[in-house]
Amino acid sequence: MVRYIQRLIQHPILLVVLTLLLLCVSTTLTYHYTHTTVSLTDVPNAYAQNLLSERTIFNKVYNLAAARLQTDAWAQPTQPFLTVEEILNKVYDSAGQFLRTSAGGGGTSQAWPDITSGTNTNTLTMGTGGTMTTSGTGINNANQFKGNTIIPVVDGGTGLTSATDDGILVGNGTIYQLKTLPNCADTIGQHLNYTAATNSITCGTSGTPAATMGFDAITSGSNSTALMTVAPGGQITFVGAGIVNASQYRGNVTVAVTDGGTGLGTAPDNALLVGTGGSWVAKTLPDCDDTLGQHMNFDSATKTFTCGTSGGGGGGGGSFSALSSGTNTTAAMVVGSGASLDVTGTGTNKATHLGGLLPTDYATIVGVQTLTNTVIKPLIVTQTITANAFTINANITTVAVVPALSAGVTVNAPTGTGGFPLDGQELTLLFLPSTAPQSITWNAIWSARGGLSLPTSVIGDNDILSWAKFVYVASITKYVMVATTLGTEPGITTLTSATTYTCPHLTSRACKMTMTGTAGTVTIAIPSGGTPADGKQLVLRIKCTNAQTITLTTGAGGFVDSPNVPITGITCPAAGPSWTALGVEYSSDLDRWQLYATN
Secondary structure, eight states, X not given: OHHHHHHHHHOHHHHHHXXXXXXXXXXXXXXXXXXXXXXXXXXXXXXXXXXOOHHHHHHHHEETTTTEEOSSOOOOOOOXXXXXXXXXXXXXXXXXXXXXXXXXXXXXXXXXXXXXXXXXXXXXXXXXXXXXXXXTXXXXXXXXXXXXXXXXXXXXXXXXXXXXXXXXXXXXXXXXXXXXXXXXXXXXXXXXXXXXXXXXXXXXXXXXXXXXXXXXXXXXXXXXXSOOOOOTTOOOOOXXXXXXXXXXBTTBSSOOGGGTSOSOSOOOTXXXXXXXXXXXXXXXXXXXXXXXXXEEEEETTTTEEEEEOOSSOHHHHSOGGGXXXXXXXXXXXXXXXXXXXXXXXXXXXOOSOBTTBOGGGSOOSSSOOXXXXXXXXXXXXXXXXXXXXXXXXXXXXXXXEEOOOSSOEEEOOOBOOTTOXXXXXXXXXXXXXXXXXXXXXXXXXXXXXXXXXXXXXXXXSSSOOEXXXXXXXXXXXXXXXXXXXXXXXXXXXXXXXXXXXXXXXXXXXXXXXXXXXXXXXXXXXXXBSSSOOTTOEEEEEEEESSOEEEEEOOSTTSEEOBTTBOSSSEEEOBTOSSOEEEEEEEETTTTEEEEEEEO
16 A cells, blocks of 8 residues: 555656546535435535545434434534445445435435325335324325225215115114115005014005104004103194093193192082182182171181171172162162273163253254254364375364465365265365465365365465365265355456367356457357356357357257347457457256357
8 A cells, every 4th residue: 555655656647636536526426315316515515625535524414313314404413433335335225226314214204295296106004103184275085995995884984885766774783784765655554664674664554553653644543552752842732623632731630730720639519719829729608698688708817708797788888790680769879989880791771860961951872953052062183284285084173274384285185984074064174374375286076066266375474364164065075165265256267269168167257268260160168167056147258360150059058049139140250359248147947058148
């Protein structure tokens, strides 16, 4: 060895080459771990020192206790100083042909979080004490359970791979068997039967219904062998005409007081139940008829009834229902303060006087009578205006007071029940003063058939009370106005130019029309407003721009001439300076408007 060293010293170039070769070998040495190449040049800076020997470097990264190269914890282990060959032999896995960096050897024992993805075709075995659990949203799929593709009964499974239609699982002590439920509808007494020997279910129709069948399927019979029990939450109730008989109530032969019973098994003759505070006792009622002033007494200490005769006699303080019949000719019968004497059922209580008055001194409920010096109090009701309208209740109102108006108001049709409104029933409306005129709109039930026009507004001077009186006429189902302080006498109604002239007689004493059409004929129609009152007079006036022939409608309700005053041949000249006028009067005998005059 000394000779070789002397030769190297004599050849410096060879010495340099050898040094560089050793340096390259030390810095390019690699190891394989799960197909990953790690270079020793990746050792942290703390170990990257110039001209360290291979042995020094390997001893710094070799962990003797763990029998692995340290690639994760770089603390210097305390251990003997080993040769490179000793370290490499300890960490080299000859079977896998790689350097191992874990005590278990190779990638098979690497940390679970370090594995990312891939497929393993080898057999994985969970060692004793080890577990594999999912966490978070992790999924661990398995196609077997403990090596079984079908989960057995001992592991909580069924041991079966199908769920046959109408099938049911029946255990035989070891496994589950799949048994088919037969079609067993509620007809001809059908019911399900079960045979324990074969674990089979069949549909039967024979004999006594099964114990678990529907209660409504049981028809009749007696149970002498089994105890029938209604479980908690269940109940047996009769419906319709059903009857449920019981020989005991909650196990007691007699129903206890706490259950609403008497706690007694007998009902002695002439006995009365008296409460003691905890139970009922039967106490005999003594024979105590209405003789010699007898009356019943009760002793609360002994809960006993006795018959007494003391005091003022039976009649003075006896029950009213105990009086049977007879005539009292000596004493005045008086109903004391707070008491009353009423009839019930079909009983009759007759009196010859009412409040000390003779029958001729008061009005009766029915019958025609003449009342003298009798005031009938009016039914005055102040109306409530809602949404600028109000409705009168005819059952309770004879005078309807309408508050001062701040806006126009609509008078709705009155309401009424039990025959109201009555034929001929009067109803007066009083409009209280308003600060300004306000319009009145009337429902169609309010009528001007009495000859007076329905008022269209209140005066509005904040002083005048305005009245309107109506009478209900059942034959026309109208409230007809018969008086008003708001109405005006029928005035002159102006008609629009037309070839037909129709005058509303109820609201007019005269009508006028300026005819501006071309020359032709103007027909005077029957005045509107229904049948007028006998003697009603109208003046019909017309002025024509172009000459017109006047024709009056004839027939019932129409026009008829008078002697020397025909209804024919009347004309209206063109552009005349004055009115062509016809004076008519209604005759109820003729049912015609008779023409009395024309100019």
